[in-house]
Amino acid sequence: MASTPTREVARRVFAREFNDASYTFKESDDDRAPVYVLLPTGQRANRVFLVGTLTETEDVGEDSEYWQGRVVDPNGDTFFMYAGQYQPDAASMLRELEPPAYVAVVGKPRTYETDEGDVNVSVRPESISQVDEATRDRWVVETAERTLERIRRFGDADPEAPDVDEYIQMAHEEYGDDVERYRQSVVGALESMQDEQAEASAD
Template sequence: MSGAPTREVARRVFATEFNDAQYTFKESDEERAPVYALLPTGERANRVFVVGTLTETEDVGSDSEYWQGRVVDPSGTFFMYAGQYQPEAASFLREAEPPVYVAVAGKPRTFETDDGEINVSLRPESVTAVDADTRDRWVVETATRTLERIQAVESDEATQNEYVSMAREHYADEEGTLTLDQYRRAALGALEELDEEEAEAEAQPSA
């Protein structure tokens, strides 16, 4: 067996859940051990894969270029940041002309503001322009994955899942209830929005 590290699976997640994934952890004391974001639906994510509309880019750096990109999916907005250590992603954001559909693979990062709020952002490994069909397929797959995770949390087997237990510990309300309805609504709403877009497209007279 090779001793080379393997890349973590990139989780499909909607913005509404990604932005709530404020708890991060390591599973090893090693310095280079991967950092995971804990998704409220009971899964760990070292990497994520998102597709949406790049609506805005801005160089927010002071001493050097540090690009911010806003990517919108049916549920909300992802914020990604790329600087000198992500040259390809930074170059894409510098030259992009929003709005454009993009696919982004990257790592979740958390930052605590001065007032104690935890902001979750994406450090992109790659950013590529994609077409509407790619966006649509991502929405369907991400909705499916989200609903599967919710179903797993609500099943009897969930009590045996350490990440579900962690989600209950860190994201449950004061009564100990882990509420996932908002993520179910986001997934179902994304699928409904997709159906409406397809129906409108079919209703348009052909040229």
Template sequence: MSNGTGGKFAGFEREPAVRVFASELRESRIQFKEGEDEKSPSYVLLPTGERCNRIFLCGQMTLKEKRGEQNKFYTVRVQDPTGTFFINAGSYQPDAMQQIARIEPPVYVAVLGKPGIRTTADSSVFVSVRAESVTEIDLETYRCWVLDCAQQTLDRLDSFDQTDDSRKAKEFYNTNTAIYRQIIHDALTQIDIQ
């Protein structure tokens, strides 16, 4: 992606929010840091070949749970046409926590957040999103997002094996682009637009 090197120097440049479907995010396994600094941004490498420090997703909030004794945090599940996103927000994300507190499932929500990969005790891998904001939206916005996400995923597939990130992704994930085209196709045919 073009902002890879630019972002390194222009420290003030905000990381764009990559659009990704749940079924693709779930398959991500590589998380890396650019630079040695403690505050250097951390990226997740998506199977379709783009790094993301921040993602933007929409879907139906199906479950909301408050957990923790002293340090309360919310876990939320958001369903898109391809699968489920696991979202969390703790006391370091006070804005997102308050926003989640006002929302009752099932409703459509838009989530902005930072993806993270962790390995659980039984060595299974879990991909979740630390929310920066969670807000209720309408069905129309959800449909717009599905189109947007489909378009941007297709753009990534079209330039697959042509960018540094996607060559890396090809090496690590051995991505089958035909499967992703199928997923996008299925997602698009699930929504109705008059």
């Protein structure tokens, strides 16, 4: 009996780490097998969950609508997302939303190589919804916790050990072992959120 495919967990990740996740892979030769990006902290991601400030939307399509959205996290780093005719709900949200607005996005990571040979990472949104600041703040705290958890597991692992987690080993091979910048993005996001809250309470 064929097992029903379960939906992949949507990983919480800050934009700095997401934009560095340039390595993609499949775990089987099946055409319909999911494509994963490898996060530099050693976890695979087929879907991501992000919340931030939608700062800009633009229809960049030529023959038909193809919407680009920029979502900025508390560090000022940007997630780029693209939605067209195959993501009609997400495309209509990008058409209708008035930046700046807090949004929650669930989507699939996509990579493409530029003419210069760089790999850019973007999100193909499955859903976009407008949210409030409290939802954004909860996401920041939970994403900080998840990121620190990944950093801790990555740091504790011996990539040479036979029982090392395969994704941590892959991350060492693809990206090296410096994950300090992702710890800094956690600290920066939490400090930025606290500063916003302090300013709001002072008003």
